[in-house]
């Protein structure tokens with residue numbers, strides 16, 4: 001059946017971990033009936049070459065994006081570069097006549113959002129944003145329950161996300177640690193969470209009050225070095241990372257760092273880190289829903305709590321991916337009905353692959369012709385924009401005080 005469709009000729013831009021796996025090796029492993037990787041681009045050609053080996057492709061390598069576009073004229077560009085570079089690549093791709101899949105966050109500033117949205121309108125091409133969290137089986141089930149009115153009108157949400165001291169620390173080792181590059185974790189990471197909220201609630205955030213402080217990493221560290229590999233505090237540092245013990249990361253980042261100075265194990269205690277590591281936000285939605293949100297980045301657990309409170313009950317879930325005690329896999333949603341209606345325990349099985357199967361479901365939705373998007377999971381540039389704007393509002397509020405009206409940002 002699939003052979004009847006013309007395969008999309010795509011190019012990959014950015015050959016770090018995400019590009020190499022999700023949109024390189026894994027995409028070709030599962031969806032090669034639908035897509036053909038025809039070019040690979042990275043400013044660092046040594047990393048690109050190593051990525052190409054891992055992907056198992058013989059696509060040509062390019063250091064120059066525009067030359068690649070001119071020579072290959074692909075149907076689709078998949079953007080997996082650092083967040084602050086997405087806008088230029090997306091815009092040049094659209095102008096060259098290609099559709100785009102952008103990794104999240106779509107971009108980092110209101111001006112960049114406007115440029116992307118204007119170019120998309122002008123060229124008539126399409127931008128998808130890879131909001132894979134929408135596709136996890138539990139998220140899909142919660143969305144169904146809300147849409148079906150299981151708890152009546154939702155009036156408020158409690159949403160708390162915990163990054164453990166491996167995953168959380170990883171953001172402080174790299175470019176993510178600088179607001180200019182990532183928009184801070186209110187944008188880089190919380191874009192997923194704000195997008196989930198916007199999608200679950202089918203509404204836009206209008207007003208945000210945020211707090212954010214750097215209380216653990218950066219200048220708070222007891223000592224520091226440039227990077228773990230050369231550090232004199234290896235034996236005493238809780239965050240020592242032995243890159244050599246991870247052959248995948250070592251291959252992709254260590255030797256290529258000689259070219260661009262991009263160390264995968266930079267010190268989490270660098271003095272110049274300027275993003276908060278401890279964040280909270282109160283968000284008011286156009287629909288009137290009030291949200292209480294938090295993001296912590298140095299926890300002994302990894303996962304999240306979410307609860308939707310409505311006139312007729314409450315939906316809640318605690319989904320821990322890692323915790324230092326044993327408990328059954330966390331994929332149970334509790335539907336608690338008001339007025340003595342009891343509790344329904346809804347068991348949602350995990351599926352194979354990243355994000356409990358969400359990554360695979362998203363690639364099916366985007367690439368398999370005729371997919372049924374009944375839950376409106378496929379996300380475009382508007383969703384990309386609204387989730388980023390919510391994060392920018394939270395950071396601005398945290399930095400300057402007061403609350404920020406999202407509308408005033410654009």
Ligand SMILES: NC(=O)c1ccc[n+]([C@@H]2O[C@H](COP(=O)([O-])OP(=O)(O)OC[C@H]3O[C@@H](n4cnc5c(N)ncnc54)[C@H](O)[C@@H]3O)[C@@H](O)[C@H]2O)c1
Pocket residue numbers: 013014015016017018019041042043044047065079080081082083085103104105130132188
């Ligand atoms: N959806 C998810 O769950 C998820 C998970 C991880 C990462 N991501 C996103 O994927 C993107 C990439 O993340 P990563 O961890 O692989 O980053 P990375 O830093 O490991 O890799 C980025 C690559 O882009 C290259 N690059 C930088 N500027 C470039 C340019 N102008 N043109 C071409 N190449 C350029 C770098 O040399 C590097 O090889 C980020 O936007 C990140 O937010 C999403």
